[in-house]
Amino acid sequence: MEHFDLALVDWSRAQFALTALYHWIFVPLTLGLSFIVAFMHTIYYKTRDEEWKIMTRFWMKLFGINFAIGVATGIILEFEFGLNWSNYSWIVGDIFGAPLAIEGILAFFLESSFIAIMFFGWDRVSKKFHMLSSWFVAIGSNLSALWILIANAWMQNPTGTAFNADTARNEMVNFFDIALSPTAVFKFLHTVSQSYVIGALFVISISAWFILKNRHLLFARKSIIIASVFGLLASVFVSITGDSSSFNIAHTQPMKLAAMEALYDGEESADLYVVGLLNKNKDNTNFKGIKIPGMLSIMAFRNADAFVPGVNDILNGNEEQGILSAESRIEKGKIAIKALADYKQARKEGNDELADQKLKEFETNYSHFGYGFFKDKEEIVPNVPLTFYSFHIMVALGLFFILLFAWLLYVSLKDRLVKNKLLLIISLWSLLLGYIATELGWIVAEVGRQPWTIQDLLPVTASTSHLSVGSVQTTFFMFFALFSVLLIAEIKILITQIKKGPEKGGSHV
Amino acid sequence: MSYEALQTYWWIIVSLLAALLVFLMFVQGGQTLLRQLSKTEIERSLLVNSIGRRWDTTFTTLVTFGGAFFASFPLFYSTSFGGAYWVWTLILFSFIIQAVSYEYRTKANNFLGRKTYDTFLFVNGLLAPLLIGTAVGSFFTGSEFSVNRLNITNIADPVISRWETASHGLEAALNITNLSLGLALLFLSRILAMLYFINNIDNDSIIKRSAKTLRYCSSAFLVFFLLFLALILTKEGFAIDPGTRLVYMEKFKYLHNLIEMPIVLIMFLAGVVGVLYGIFLGSFKSSSRGIWFAGAGTVLTVLALLMLAGLNNTAFYPSTFDLQSSLSIRNASSSEYTLKVMGWVSLLVPIVIAYIWYAWKSLNKKKVSESDLENDSMKY
Known part of the structure; x- marks a missing residue:
């Protein structure tokens, strides 16, 4: 039975990861490209220059192809919380449902109402209203991301919440603590700004291809200038917000930070691993490569001497640093769970005195509640090498994009871009790197926080639905097959549209 | 507002969203009519582009x-999503294939070919109303599940809600009440689609064909709708004792609800009259105003039906496996604080509806016509 349950958890996770990873191929491009389209549309509106109209329409068309499949994968994610994570949905639905509902009401409708006008409004509505519609689409899709990331951030750092023993669930006590938590703010800023990087890389990559093929030179060069300005600003912002996110993680999810840095034994003035490889050791002899002394302490606590806890400190405890061992947290968690059961029983029997006593016991131990579901302390450690490499490759790519955008902008402004084959080829392939970076970011955030659905409060093992493994396996493969087919279709259509190039002369409207 | 009032308020809001969704499922209805109402490729293209500009509002x-x-x-x-797993999965599956189909169907090199995408649209058009109707039918007929909050303290098996049939929701389709609601919804969505086409497309033969097909569809709709109505109004319902909060079976519960809540009765009657008048306008007068009467009528009718299911001490998601596990707006709701926060958010809904309306109107000023599509490379 125990084994059976683990398989269910793993397949439920696999299904969610599959949907999220697919969804995350399309969303960043939607978020980034929507603004680029809106900029171009605005320039057209101001200048009435047909060239800008052609550009707007071309990028808009690609936007539409990508948008459709993003929507298709998104709806599944929302409902998978209920389908596969039924227990989760009840225990935190009081908090988690709200941002999803607000997303629908305030953001998604904005996006979907104006997207039809954006596509079909040429000559059907006034030019000004049409241009504004492009902006509404961009704002709507970004607001949509805001609410989803607030929901995600709450799972990583559950603020503004209290457990209600009578209803056996977490309940919201302060909405603004949730919506404005630093975790949410940094997560949102980091995620949307990296989406703008993807949007910029998309435009740059395709435009570079046009130049390499000696087609649409004016169009491509203009597109690259717009995109590299946008990309440069965004990529600098990505690194700033990434740094803030690490600082935040150090305070809210120390295990995730330890996994990101593969830091096993915590230390004062901890080093930052820059480039190198991990071995299998589970102590600080696990890394060969270049390090920056004391940098991790600065990153995590803004203090070169600060102590950064490692995996082993969190696992085995560290009295000196006031860190409780996983074993004692598991023990306290089990006390909390038992106290909750006793409390409910006492309430049922009308024994108020005992109920009050048990409730107190429960509340004292509640901060360890989630640990009570573990059998073995090792369960609290995420996959360290996967988190480590994902994090480091992501950061390296992030820094590379800053250089790329700056280089492109410089060369474009000197009007030497067309002759610079090397840069054009790098630009062409940089889109792929962008996608790798963004998916790795998801892995850092979501693999790094395992085994928790809600940090310290609810592990994935206690979050599932009551389903047979076979059912989840079947739907997993259904979704896998369907998403893959649709992805192939999307890529084929995109490439065909790109090869066709922008419409000539814009005479059709 | 008191906690009870907030729960009632939210039940009405959720019901209103469901009612709007049913109205907007004219998009799905239209997807089942693409072949039936068109003789030429151009006509088919008119149909697709008419509903294609609306699909994401429904979505x-x-x-x-x-x-x-x-x-x-x-x-x-x-309870419902994690339990009736297969029904919801099928519904969602049909929406995935819909979402890409409009955008991809006529694009060059689209991998699956236009016929496949049109089939996707048909499958979604058929399954979505049918299965959603069937699932909503179980609000009146019940499902087999149990809910025990104490399970969270059982470390080896902490799941609170459990479905008690292996078919995980598919069994709902075998119930005649559920099925008749599903079929009624399917035909209603087709009726609304044809009324929308009459309103939105500038093409005489499509309008004529729509008006004609409307008559057949309407009789089918009436048969299943009246059957559903007769079944629920005569059946036992899942009542809640206001004092003990215990659930018990009450004869003619839904009929009693209708009589005890006169506002709901009025809404219901007005809704049904609206739908019938809309159908009359469309099928006998080919009037473009039919969609507005039938649409408003649909919203009122669905709203009234869901109020029958959830208000007046009724369990809106009853369990036939364990009566006391049944969900009501009292035991299934969020905390008072959350409902209040969301209550503030709901005040923005009229603004949202206003801009949806404005956006919709500005695009529908011109009807969809051949000449309109000829010049548009953004068409589906």
């Missing part, structure tokens, strides 16, 4: 309905 309403239901009645979300 967004579904997502928002899901989010709002989750936020206000999370126990329903976890």
